[in-house]
Amino acid sequence: MSRRRDVTVPDLVERARAGEARAVARLISLVEDESPLLREVMAALAPHTGHAQVIGITGSPGVGKSTSTSALVTELRRAGKRVGVLAVDPSSPFSGGALLGDRVRMQDHALDRDVYIRSMASRGHLGGLAWTTPQALRVLDAAGCDVVLVETVGVGQSEVEIAGMADTTMVLLAPGMGDGIQAAKAGILEIGDLYVVNKADREGADQVRRDLRSMLQLAQLPEGAWRPSIVKTVAHKGEGMDELVAEIDRHRAWLESSGELERRRRRRARDEIEAIAVTALRRRWGDVHGRSELDDLAAAVVAGETDPYAAADELLASFTD
């Protein structure tokens, strides 16, 4: 009965491309719902992608990612860019919930037609973050965003995954959060193109910067490699945002001149194809829905009736049947 059913994919795509927020929202919901329509959606979007600059923003809980994102949006809007914001919560199966606070921090932009803000959950999805985020990015890209900011809280593997999806990855730190040690532990020193010491109005910001700089200097970089820069900001006052945008632009120019942009995008497409293929394989084997062929084979391996290699062969053979 619902009118929604009457909406066709070409119609939705056309409206999203014209910048209609509701159509964009609907397409991203199709991603979240793992809709069977996605195949058609992605085919329709493909010719219109490749324009958006994707910037990943990560860091420990509370460092100021959402506040910085909002301040960056302001700065990018001043430069006349259309901006998409994707807040990905890697720990929640529900969108909106944990990120409600973000909406409040983003309300400056709520009425701006050239800003599209969306929270997205990823847990509970068959392919997780690796599967949902790139597809949502395609939607925003095709919808005409010049820049898409992807905020993810740095827990577990999520920041490394997001870094793989972004052209430029920004890692936020703040004084008083034991970030120096945390940084080394979580391996964030390998993923940042830009490091932001936020809450520079607080004591200890210069120490964080010094610690970070000396840790970054230990890295052996090949000739011509990008040397990550460090910017100090006070996000809720918008301080340092002009410098941050200048560094983002400088990194962008390096990405293009070095050929790294193309390399990153190909690697991203590779990961995306892999995530879709692996998801399809898992679904086929019933990995998530109750008893499956995989369970049966596992039981056989435990019982010594077969070995893992033979079992894997059997599983793959069943896929090509």
Ligand SMILES: Nc1nc2c(ncn2[C@@H]2O[C@H](COP(=O)(O)OP(=O)(O)OP(=O)(O)O)[C@@H](O)[C@H]2O)c(=O)[nH]1
């Ligand atoms: N003093 C000071 N406070 C800041 C600054 N930037 C953000 N805050 C405050 O820090 C708190 C956390 O900011 P958020 O932007 O929500 O941090 P977040 O990293 O998005 O947090 P999660 O999404 O929960 O991981 C808020 O109360 C902000 O107002 C800053 O530069 N200086």
Ligand SMILES: [Mg+2]
């Ligand atoms: Mg946040």
